[in-house]
Amino acid sequence: MSSIPLVLLVDDKPDNLDLLVNYLAECGLELKVATDGEQGLELAAEYVPDLILLDVMMPGLNGYEVCDRLRNMPTTRHCPVIFMSALNDTDSKVRGFDAGAVDFISKPFQRPEVLARIQAHLTISQQKQQLRLKNQQLVQLNKELQEQVNKRQQVEHALQLADERLSALSRQEAEHWGIDAFVGDSRVVVELLEEVRNLQQAPDTNVLVLGESGTGKELVSRAIHFGSKRKLSAFVAVNCSAIPAELADAEFFGHVKGAYTGATSDRSGYFVQADGGTLFLDEIGDMPIHLQAKLLRVLEDGIVTPVGGRQSRRVNVRIVAATNADISDKIRKQAFRQDLYFRLAGYQIQLPPLRERLSDIPLLVDHFLTSLGRQMGKDYPTLTPQALQALQQYHYPGNVRELKNLIEYALIASRGRPIGAHHLRFVDLSAEQSAVDLPYHEPAKPHSNTESAETLLMNYANNTGRIDNTTAQALLRVDHGRASYLLKKLYKDGKLQKQGQRRWAFYIPA
Template sequence: MTPTPSYSPTLLLVDDVPANLAVLSDLLEPEGYQLVCATSGADALRLARRARPTLVLLDVVMPGLDGFAVCRELRRDPTLAEIPVVFITGRNEARALSEGFRAGAVDYIVKPFDADEVLARVRTHVGLARARCELAQKNRELAERVAELREAVASREAAEAAQREAHDRLSVLTAREERRWNIAGLLGRSPTLAAMLREVERLQAFGRVGVLLVGETGTGKELVARALHNGSPRASGPFIPVNCAALPAELIESMFFGHVKGAFTGATTDRKGFFELANGGTLFLDEIGDMPVVLQAKLLRVLEDGRVTPVGAAAEKQVDVRVVAATNAALEARIAAGSFRRDLYFRLARTTLRLPPLRDRKDDIPILAAHFIQRSAEDLGLAQAPGISPAALAALAAYDFPGNVRELRNLLENAVIASSGTTIQPGHLRLGFDSPTRIADHLESPPVTPTPPETAAEDPVPTTSADEIPLNLEAAERILIQRALAEAGGNIAEASRLLGVHRSRIYRVLGELETVAR
């Protein structure tokens, strides 16, 4: 910041009579002012440009340039225009004084002057000049501070944008799933769901408290974890989802805690683990019951003291992470079997949130159905989402959905394809991919469109040996897709991953199968 300059007042005294200058000098010099004297108007302008005086005491009647002309010249020069001018004049008539003020003077002293009056006027105008100087310095300092703050704000915004970009890259897959499910607050209006959401809202405020989510497969545990994160004080930090059941055993410790270069074969660079990536945010551990026991002990330590040690490193690192864990398994049974640590369970289960299965919130099925039909229609590029008949909704309500909301979503994706954009009927709803049974078969009334028995051979089967695969590419494709869907539990995205094909290819084959079935 610019330093404040020391203030030393300089007075320019102008009079064509040297004796008058001597009197003024004797009066003002003892006051500590620096004095510069001129005996003509031309000398006054030259000295003013060189000395930059704080105040000018200017005689009016002088040969050549008189005081009025000198004052006007000072006012025309942008570098001198702010210097106050006090006239010393023997003329005190109104016309002369008016002309002096029009020329730019700020005050006047009448000759013969009184010493006390001169000192009082000089002190007043020097004080005002000092105040203007200090104000200008403060304004410069303020402008510099504003510039610094703007730079700091711009730097912070850039850092936050970079953090958001990194967060988006880390959670792109689950973010896409969140968009599809529209889980701003889980869909539905049933009392069961409302009670769970009130508990989610309560837990959002406790950004440091871990939560154990307990629920069947397909109840939306990751989506609830995201809701806990997005509504918490950690919302601006990263959300890192980890499926504990899908991690390679030989790399699991490195993936959680990171490693340093050379820690093991293939460790060519330092790498951050999940805990460091989630620093300042939330780490979601799905299927926590499948975590190896050897890693459970290290996880417990991190939960206790917030420190991680990368593989091959000598020093620990401090992390600030909220852990939200989830399980669809009975952890108590796994504790009894010795595959899950009791102390870790109690550390995770301090706050437990149970997610209701879809069969306990069937009032939400119509809302969920309308949402999933709309999303499927958009994904398939349909101009308009098909409707769903009351009979089809009744069929859905009669089914228990062991796969919960995920199963309902997959079921309706297939129904949109099977209906070819027309109103979805019970005959378009399939129970699963390992049985020709339709959901409508679970109703007391017969289905609107019964399934021809001769189509049963077209339905998926659990296994098919290589010798049994037909030498017809289309038929072989159908069998492979059916097997993949059976392996994936009806999840089309997972089946497409297993086969290494785009999901649109699976949709096409399913549509052909449904056409044959009708």
């Protein structure tokens, strides 16, 4: 409804229209008049009045028919209609109300009655229109609230999925790096995942990630970043041991043009590149001591100044540092600043070596078979029970990275056939570890009888699918030369086949 109400008068008698116009002249209303039903319908459709005074008895379309059509027009169905008629019988009034009228004014007109009824129904109409508007607003608000509820449910569902395997982006990072240390259901992995989730919710806490080589320190660091609110900003990874000492300042803090020979333009350092995000400092234990002091200063005040520059800049960077070094030992030897350690280790997380989560090996093997097999175009690669047993008995000095490499090599070596134990290329398998892990015919004393020793070696090779010099030494409790002699003898006798050369050599049953 506009600020000035619009009233449409429909009557075939000009005298009635003149009288009504005079009554309403000083009421602050905008008036439109029509002298028949057809014209009334046209004006109603064009202007959509706030109130219609409609004569009942007219030539052509009478008032009942006009009112019925108004109710069937989308734009006028809510327009209140007051009938004007000299008919005062009950049947005529009931018929008018059935047609959709809201009131009846009897002729001849009485000015106070006409004004009172018009004002009353304009007020009612205005209130109804406001109510319809509020209902529309409530419908829209309810729709928006429902959308928020749906979004919240989606977020909760996403969080539930994240609880099972962190965030989807973290999983993509894991696949990209090929070290999915989150595969597994052992207690240590469950606890690790819980720690990572908690760190994702503390985006301003610096983290020190400790663990042996190949345990997935960078993967954990990326997961901490991409699962936090900093994920929309950069994750900058820096290998501290690979930066030349003379360039370290410029690499970390940037430089201005002409700061030194070769500085042909301004360059942002790692801190500026990671502003708002995460700076991952790998091998932090190898950072030069002089650079440690400068790093500490930035961590304390958040201000970096480029080499050769005078204008400083404040940065907001989360530091996630990682090392496989013994930081405590380096601190004792004064090779690492203790105050820097405390700044970096707002929270310290220790990654377990694979030998402490051997129950996860079947899941890890299945993961690498699937992902690597897909990359190589091999459908559903399989592993023999003997190969899986050999994998479960190995001590993995290279941790998950080494397991991944073992599976990758075996997929290539097996040429599409099931992977057997002889396809596994173990490295750094010491005699001491072999003596502990080998399940077959562990002897109580060294074998000196050649025939008995050969039988033992052949039994082991037939059971596992492969044997090498280190394994033979552990199995027979003999030195390298004796083991080499026996293996070469079995090879010359046609009982074993040799694979590989020198330190990579091993034998499989002929």
